[in-house]
Amino acid sequence: MKKTYTIIALVAGLYSQVGIAGPIELLNQNNLIVFGNLQSNSEVEGKTLVGGDISGPASNYGINLAPYDTALVVGGNVTSGTTINANGHTVTVAGNNNGTINSALTVTGSSPVNFGLVKNELTDFSAYLANLNANSLLDSPNGNQPSAANFNIDSNIGNGMAVFNIDTADLFGNGLVQQYDINFANQSPSAVVINVAGENITDASMGNPVGGFNKANSDFIIWNFYEAIDIKLDKRLQGSLLAPLATLTISNYIEGSVVVNNLYQNGEIHNPIFNGDIAYNPIPTVSVPTPVPAPSSLLIFAAALLGLSLWRRKSSIDK
Incomplete structure (x- = not known):
């Protein structure tokens, strides 16, 4: 019997840890995380976490989520005049709902997310990435002749991480960049990390991404603006964007x-x-809203294990 109770305890413990996630899991589970305030007049295809208030005339969430999933968690308030469309998903607001929320279920008064821990996890992760040694190089135009910029992955990367360490003046502040591409050199990197130094960043003077910067490769590319305070992007960005200190303004899409x-x-x-x-x-120390089996399901599973153990014990006694 002791063995059976141990198995049940282990199963229960496993289920209780489902809601724990580290920074990579947070990035993988959420399409948008804002520690402070969000002002939106657009849409997010996946899940969104907002630690502060949400405002804006109208915004859409969870367009590509499975039915009845949580599309939006707001740690602060929904401001007056704001309309939120959750496309049949759940919205949780810890503060006051002073706007209009169109959702399958709206929960107010509590948040399943500890936003302080989320911020610490992702800020530490950004610092970790910033301290990685570069193993690949950006070739960007200089002088007076406009041309393309190329992120050249080293030919010995294999399936390891490709790391670029660049300054904002090399790309975002370089008016000679007509377009920029990434050269994989027949390698298959597990991730492409682009660390960008600089506090104030804008892409107004540079060209668009082309070639390897596309949707097919966006899921393993991450732009780490580890010291940025203000970022303004008018052009599309292919890959994830990590800027834990920054206020970001976007006018185009991010993939x-x-x-x-x-x-x-x-x-x-x-x-x-x-x-x-x-x-x-x-x-990992961060709790995030993830599906957890209902208690009744866990009890049924535990009871089944207990019954199996008792049957085996009885069978051995009968013999």
């Missing part, structure tokens, strides 16, 4: 997970969310 301090959203945030393999394994 990947987005993590920022505050967001002014006038462009869509698309799937695919980040799915790259990065060698980062701290002890």
Whole structure:
């Protein structure tokens, strides 16, 4: 019998840990994470977490989620005059709902997310990525002749991580960049990490992404703006964006997970969310809203294990 109780305890413990996630899981499970406030007039295809208030005339969430999933968690308030469309999904608001929410279920008064822990996890992760040694190089135009910029992955990467460490002046602030591409050199990197130094970033003077910067590759590319305070993007960005200190303003779409301090959203945030393999394994401490089996299901499963054990014991006695 002791063995049976041990098995049940282990099963129960396993189920109780379903809601625990580290930074890579947070990026993989959520399309948009805003630690502070979100002002939106656009849409997010996956899940959204907002630690502060949400405002804006109208915004859409959870367009590509499975039925009855949680599309939006708001740690603060929904401001007056704001309309939220959750496309048949659940919305949770910890503060006051002063707007209009169109959802299958709206829950107010509590939040299943500890946003302080979420911020700490992702800020630490950004710092970790920023300290990685570069193993691949950006070739960007200089002088007076406009041309293309190319992210050249080293030919010895194989299936490891490709890491670029660049300054904002090399790309985003370089008016000579007509377009930019990524050269995989027949490698299959588990993730492409692009660390961008600089506090104030805008892409107004540069060209668009082409070639390898496309939807098919966006799920394993991550742009880490680890020290940015203000980011303004007018052009599309292929890959996830991690900028835990920044206020971000977008006017075009981003193809990947987005993590920022505050967001002014006038462009869509698309799937695919980040799915790259990065060698980062701290002890996860963040609780996130993930499906957990109902207690009745767990009891049924435990009872089945107990019954099986008792049957085996009886059979051995009869023999």
